[in-house]
Amino acid sequence: TFAMPLLGQDAKANYDEAKIPDFTLPDPLVAQDGTKITTAEAWEKIRRPELLELFETEVYGKAPTAKPISSRVVSEREVFDDKATERQVRIFLTGDEDGPYADLLLILPKSDKPVPVVAALNFKGNHSLSDDPAIPLTKSWVRNDASNGVTKHVAVEQSRGAAKARWPVERIIDRGYGLATVYYGDIDPDFDDGFQNGIHGAFRTEGDKLAADQWGTIAGWTYGLSRIADYLEEQDAIDHDRMIVMGHSRLGKTALWTGATDPRFDLVISNNSGCGGAALSRRRIGESVWRINKSFPHWFCDNFLKYDNNEDACPVDQHELIALIAPRPVLICSAQEDYWADPKGEFLSGLYADPAYRLLGTDGLAADKMPPVNKLINSRIGYRIRSGGHNVLPSDWEAYLDFADKQLRGK
Numbered sequence: 571t572f573a574m575p576l577l578g579q580d581a582k583a584n585y586d587e588a589k590i591p592d593f594t595l596p597d598p599l600v601a602q603d604g605t606k607i608t609t610a611e612a613w614e615k616i617r618r619p620e621l622l623e624l625f626e627t628e629v630y631g632k633a634p635t636a637k638p639i640s641s642r643v644v645s646e647r648e649v650f651d652d653k654a655t656e657r658q659v660r661i662f663l664t665g666d667e668d669g670p671y672a673d674l675l676l677i678l679p680k681s682d683k684p685v686p687v688v689a690a691l692n693f694k695g696n697h698s699l700s701d702d703p704a705i706p707l708t709k710s711w712v713r714n715d716a717s718n719g720v721t722k723h724v725a726v727e728q729s730r731g732a733a734k735a736r737w738p739v740e741r742i743i744d745r746g747y748g749l750a751t752v753y754y755g756d757i758d759p760d761f762d763d764g765f766q767n768g769i770h771g772a773f774r775t776e777g778d779k780l781a782a783d784q785w786g787t788i789a790g791w792t793y794g795l796s797r798i799a800d801y802l803e804e805q806d807a808i809d810h811d812r813m814i815v816m817g818h819s820r821l822g823k824t825a826l827w828t829g830a831t832d833p834r835f836d837l838v839i840s841n842n843s844g845c846g847g848a849a850l851s852r853r854r855i856g857e858s859v860w861r862i863n864k865s866f867p868h869w870f871c872d873n874f875l876k877y878d879n880n881e882d883a884c885p886v887d888q889h890e891l892i893a894l895i896a897p898r899p900v901l902i903c904s905a906q907e908d909y910w911a912d913p914k915g916e917f918l919s920g921l922y923a924d925p926a927y928r929l930l931g932t933d934g935l936a937a938d939k940m941p942p943v944n945k946l947i948n949s950r951i952g953y954r955i956r957s958g959g960h961n962v963l964p965s966d967w968e969a970y971l972d973f974a975d976k977q978l979r980g981k
């Protein structure tokens with residue numbers, strides 16, 4: 571049965587499986603020159619670098635070489651009845667105290683052993699995670715959100731705690747995981763300004779136009795997540811073999827690109843990431859490449875515009891983004907009513923990444939068709955479709971941590 575798309579989505583988009591044109595996906599295990607990739611070594615030496623380069627030049631854009639960070643602890647205290655420590659740290663993303671910074675909120679369960687941590691950007695500011703006034707309102711540009719009193723792109727008191735339903739922090743702590751979160755707008759504001767502001771501004775001369783293969787905003791957010799990883803790697807309280815990156819929606823796309831480019835993340839979780847995330851572009855159902863480039867011209871590099879209504883010409887598709895994470899565990903999460911993000915296309919990219927995982931000697935996706943709702947497929951490529959719409963729910967976090975418990979066990 572066909573259900574209408576949710577408000578804010580494009581009713582003119584195709585939502586009908588029967589109207590998907592025939593297409594052939596590029597084979598993750600065939601190199602651009604036609605060579606079959608049959609060994610783990612050939613994957614690492616030939617195919618993986620080639621795919622990474624193609625995603626860089628054609629989809630997300632190349633980020634500059636990273637500069638070392640510097641950081642300053644702003645506050646530290648005990649929270650949740652002394653079960654956890656909470657630290658606020660200002661991370662100078664290019665090492666320069668006059669350059670861009672991101673405020674990290676790091677909450678770790680008390681433990682005599684290093685703890686696993688989930689790194690995740692948030693959409694509304696660190697202050698939106700809890701009602702606690704000790705977390706200052708972000709001073710960065712924010713998206714307007716009239717229901718929480720934000721109308722001038724400036725965070726206000728009313729938006730404090732606005733996202734707490736999405737962040738069951740105490741429960742995450744009780745399950746033995748830490749949380750490292752940063753407001754995404756600290757890294758790069760989420761609007762099209764010709765790549766002048768945010769992290770882009772720190773790497774370019776004002777007024778320069780970026781080349782068509784240079785980083786868009788998703789790659790900018792990824793740059794920020796990798797700088798958070800720089801900081802987390804320095805902390806003895808953190809288990810550096812159990813670093814997780816998670817993101818929802820546009821930040822789910824970002825989590826996947828981060829997992830593909832930064833192997834320090836041991837496990838990757840994308841929630842409802844859709845077009846430009848886990849969903850296969852060639853299916854052209856729900857949000858299309860043309861639509862996403864039109865609505866969000868700053869997310870991808872300009873080369874990606876070549877594939878507007880021309881998906882078959884793109885040398886890669888999104889199953890190969892999943893394959894770039896191999897052999898590390900990746901969990902793809904969909905929502906049943908999130909038609910805009912194409913749940914089936916999200917599942918299929920996991921399925922078609924499976925051969926790359928198997929080549930590297932791990933299991934892949936332990937399902938060949940979509941599982942029933944709310945059932946977690948807990949294999950190295952994990953998949954779950956939950957009932958309901960585009961969102962992050964406490965039950966999603968239970969699935970993320972069940973997946974992490976199993977997939978990172980014994981590491």
Ligand code: GCU
Binds near residue numbers: 818820862865910
């Ligand atoms: C829009 C966009 C999606 C994106 C989503 C989000 O719906 O079209 O691609 O994932 O916003 O980030 O919430």
